[in-house]
Amino acid sequence: MVFDFLQPLDAGLLEFIAGGSAQALGNKAEFHTNEHFPDLENTSVAIIGVLDNRGADIKKEHHIHLNYIRKEFYSLFPGNWDKSIADLGNIPAGNTQQDTYFVLKSIVEELVKKSILPIIIGGSQDLSYAIYRAYDRLEQMVNFVSIDSKFDFGKQDDELSAASYLTRMIVDEPNNLFNYSNLGYQTYYNSQEEVDLVEKLYFDAYRLGEVCGNPTIAEPVFRDADIVSIDMTAVKSSDSGNIVKFIPNGFDGKEICTLARYAGISDKVTAFGIFNHDDTRQEAPLVAQVIWYFIEGMHYRSNEYPFGSKEHYIKYIVPAEDEELVFFKSDKTDRWWIEVPYVSNLNNKLKRNTLLPCNYQDYLSACNSEYPERLWKAQRKNII
Numbered sequence: 001m002v003f004d005f006l007q008p009l010d011a012g013l014l015e016f017i018a019g020g021s022a023q024a025l026g027n028k029a030e031f032h033t034n035e036h037f038p039d040l041e042n043t044s045v046a047i048i049g050v051l052d053n054r055g056a057d058i059k060k061e062h063h064i065h066l067n068y069i070r071k072e073f074y075s076l077f078p079g080n081w082d083k084s085i086a087d088l089g090n091i092p093a094g095n096t097q098q099d100t101y102f103v104l105k106s107i108v109e110e111l112v113k114k115s116i117l118p119i120i121i122g123g124s125q126d127l128s129y130a131i132y133r134a135y136d137r138l139e140q141m142v143n144f145v146s147i148d149s150k151f152d153f154g155k156q157d158d159e160l161s162a163a164s165y166l167t168r169m170i171v172d173e174p175n176n177l178f179n180y181s182n183l184g185y186q187t188y189y190n191s192q193e194e195v196d197l198v199e200k201l202y203f204d205a206y207r208l209g210e211v212c213g214n215p216t217i218a219e220p221v222f223r224d225a226d227i228v229s230i231d232m233t234a235v236k237s238s239d240s241g242n243i244v245k246f247i248p249n250g251f252d253g254k255e256i257c258t259l260a261r262y263a264g265i266s267d268k269v270t271a272f273g274i275f276n277h278d279d280t281r282q283e284a285p286l287v288a289q290v291i292w293y294f295i296e297g298m299h300y301r302s303n304e305y306p307f308g309s310k311e312h313y314i315k316y317i318v319p320a321e322d323e324e325l326v327f328f329k330s331d332k333t334d335r336w337w338i339e340v341p342y343v344s345n346l347n348n349k350l351k352r353n354t355l356l357p358c359n360y361q362d363y364l365s366a367c368n369s370e371y372p373e374r375l376w377k378a379q380r381k382n383i384i
Contacts (some may be wrong), residue, residue, distance in 0.1 A: 002103070002106040002107050002110050003037065003088065003107065003110070005091060005092075005103045005106075005107070006032060006048070006088050006089040006090065006091060006107070007032075007089050007090045007091075007092055008031075008032045008033050008034050008089050009031055009032060009033065009070070009087060009089050009090075010065070010067060011034075012067075013067045013070060013071065014031060014033060016071055017031070017070075017071070017074045020074065020075055021075075021077070023077055024074060024075055024076065024077055025073065025074050025075075025076050025077065025078050025085070025292075026074030026075065028078060028085070029074065029084075029085040029086065029087055030043070030084075030085070030086040030087070031086075031087045031089075032086075032087060032088050032089035037088075038086035038087070038088065039086075040086065040111075040114060040116060042084055043084050043085075043086040043116050044082075044083040044084050044085070044116065044117065044298070045083050045084070045085045045086070045116070045117050045118075045119060045295060045298070046085075046086050046087075046088050046111050046116050046117070046118050046119070047085065047086070047087045047088065047118075047119045047121065047291075048088050048089070048090070048091060048104075048107065048118055048119070048120050048121070049066040049070075049089065049090040049091070049120075049121045049123075050090070050091045050100065050104055050120060050121070050122050050123040050127055051064050051065065051066070051090050051091065051092050051093050051123065052091070052092075052093035052094070052097065052100040052122075052123050052124070052127070053122065053123050053124040054093065054097050054124065055097060055123075055124035055125070055126030055127070055160065055161045055162040055165070056124035056125075056126075056161070056162045056276060057161055057162070057163065064123070064279040065279065066090065066121055066279060068279065068280065068281050068283075068284035069121060069277075069279070069284045069287045069288055069291075070087070071284070072284045072285045072287070072288035072289075073287075073288035073291055073292065075288075076288060076289070076292050078295075079296050079299060080299070081295065081296070081298075081299045082299060083295055083298055083299060085295070088107075091103050091104055091107070097126070097160065100127070100130070101127070101129065101130035101133070102130075104120070104127060104130040104131065104134075105130045105131070105133045105134045106134075107134075108120070108130070108131050108134035108271055109134040109135075109136075109137065109138070112134065112135070112138065112270050112271065113138070117269070117270055117271065117272065117298070118131075118271050118272070119272050119273070119274075119291060119294065119295075120271070120272070120273040120274070121273075121274055121287070121291075122273060122274065122275035122276070122277075123275055124161070124162040124275055124276060125146075125148075125152065125162040125165065125229060125231050125273075125275035125276050126160055126161050126162045126164075126165040127273065127275060128144070128146070128165055128169075128227070128229040128273060128275065129160060129165040129168055129169060131227055131229070131271050131273060132144060132169055132176070132177070132227060134271070135176055135226065135227075136174055136176065140176070140226075141176055141177070141178035142176045142177055142178060142226045142227060143178055143179045143180075143181070143224050143225050143226050143227075143268075144169065144177060144179070144180050144181070144225070144226070144227045144229070145180075145181045145182075145183065145221055145222060145225040145227070145228045145229070145263070146166075146180070146181070146182050146183070146228075146229045146230075146231065147182075147183045147184055147228070147229070147230045147231065147234050147251075147256070147259055148182060148183075148184065148185065148229075148230075148231040148233075148234050149184060149185055149186040149189050149208070149231070149233060149234045149247075149250060150163070150185065150186075150189045150190055150231075151166060151182060151185060151190050151194045151195075151197075151198060151205070152164060152165055152166040152167075153166055153167050153194050153197065154166075154167045155167070156171055162231075162275070162276060166180065170201070178381065179203060179204065179224070179378075179381060180198075180201075180203045180204075181203065181204040181205070181206075181221045181225070182198070182203070182204070182205040182206065183206050183211050183218050183221065183259065184206070184207075184208045184211050184234045184250070184251055185205055185206070185207060185208065186207070186208050186249060186250075187207065202377040202378075202380040202381045203377075204221060204374070204377065206218070206221075208249065208250065208251070211251075211255070211259075212251065212255060215255060215258050215259065215262075216359065217359070218259055218262055219262045219265075219335075219357075219359070220335075220336075220357035220358050220359050220374070221357075222259075222262045222263045222265070222266040222269065223265075223266045223267070223268065223335070223357035224266075224268060224356065224357045225263070225266060225268060225269050226268060226269065226270055226271070227269070227270070227271045227272075227273075228263040228269055228271070228272050228273070229272075229273045229275065230256070230259075230260070230273065230274045230275065230290065231275055231276045232274060232275065232276050232277040232283065232286075232287065233245065233247055233250070233276050234250050234251055234256070235247070235250045235251050235252070235253070235256050235286065236248060236249055236250035236251070236252065237250075238252075239251075239252045239253040239256075239286065240253075240277075240282075240283055240286055241280070241282030241283045241284075241285070241286060242277070242278055242280075242282070242283050243280075243282060244278040244280065245278075253286055253289070256286070256290055257289055257290055257293040258293075260290045260291075260293040260294040260297065261293040261294065261296055261297040262297065263294055263297060264293065264294040264295060264296060264297020264298040264299075264300075264301075265297040265298075265300055265301060265302075266297075266301075267301050267302065267303055267304055272294055274287055274290060274291065302330075302332055302333050304330055304332065304333065304335065310328075312330060312331055312332055313328040313329060313330055313331065314328070314329045314331060315327070315328055316328070316329065316363065318363070318366040318367055320366070320369075320371065323341075325338060325339075325366050325372070325375070326338065326339040327339075327358070327362075327363050327366070328355065329363075334360075335357070335359075336357070336358050336359055336360055336362065336363060337355040337356060337357055337358060338355070338356050338358045338362065338363075338366075338372060338374070338375050339354075339355055339356075340354050340355070340356050340375060340378050340379065356374060356375060356378050358372060358374055358375075362374065362375075
């Protein structure tokens with residue numbers, strides 16, 4: 001059984017958690033101990049640590065244990081949540097990185113099949129590749145969202161690492177990647193060739209300033225995501241506490257928690273990961289709060305995707321040059337979608353009309369005869 005690869009939590013950590021407040025998360029979650037493995041039958045969220053950061057190209061050996069993050073997280077108090085949490089323990093570093101990837105892939109696949117949402121605490125961000133591969137046998141195209149200051153492209157023959165995993169997602173078979181979205185890239189960390197490649201592949205990328213100026217633009221991006229991966233180096237050091245590598249610019253603590261909450265609210269997100277932190281006491285409080293806000297968002301999911309019944313949506317038709325643009329607005333949450341039409345005579349990845357999350361500004365732009373960029377990119381991806 002795949003869960004046999006998981007190591008139980010340290011006895012000292014469990015003792016610390018048990019000594020916390022009776023109302024804290026630590027006394028409302030189930031834990032993998034030497035004597036007990038959590039009952040997954042009634043579990044909504046499974047937390048998994050991965051003790052492997054070899055993909056970060058760290059020259060000296062750097063042991064990680066993730067106890068600081070867990071101490072901070074389980075000391076927090078839950079909101080009015082109905083989500084049951086189980087901490088399944090840690091995946092140890094395998095003999096090779098491929099061993100670690102295989103175990104993580106197998107565990108995530110099993111959890112997603114059981115409709116349990118895994119929260120993965122790394123480790124280096126190349127672990128996102130293993131999470132992506134977990135969807136291979138689930139027979140679906142995958143939308144991947146990364147909160148990151150870099151695109152993490154590498155050369156095709158580069159060894160898989162935190163700096164090159166995205167290239168492997170694009171080129172490796174089976175090719176299940178439908179869309180990649182980046183939130184918070186910083187131009188001076190990315191070559192012009194990489195920026196051009198994102199455009200050429202019709203992927204979505206939002207600069208740090210765009211998202212900081214209006215965080216709500218990220219909500220439709222998350223609403224269409226299957227996997228969300230956070231690189232903690234996207235947060236500036238003054239807020240993250242990362243003193244190992246100084247990062248002058250990035251998201252602040254409030255902004256990264258806002259994005260995590262948007263990700264949690266998305267009905268479509270089925271896996272969430274946080275990577276490239278330095279497993280220090282300084283960084284642990286913010287990582288713990290990011291996890292807290294993601295689960296808080298899950299509590300407010302509205303189950304609007306896919307549509308349960310059209311009667312809860314207002315349909316808007318906007319005439320365009322050669323077609324009609326069809327928008328839907330939820331009367332429950334005021335969220336917007338635009339219809340991507342299926343064209344039968346094209347080599348189309350879609351098998352039917354589908355709905356693309358958008359926002360009110362996209363509708364206003366369409367009314368002003370501006371073709372929505374998200375729709376245009378989605379249509380291009382369908383036929384290439």
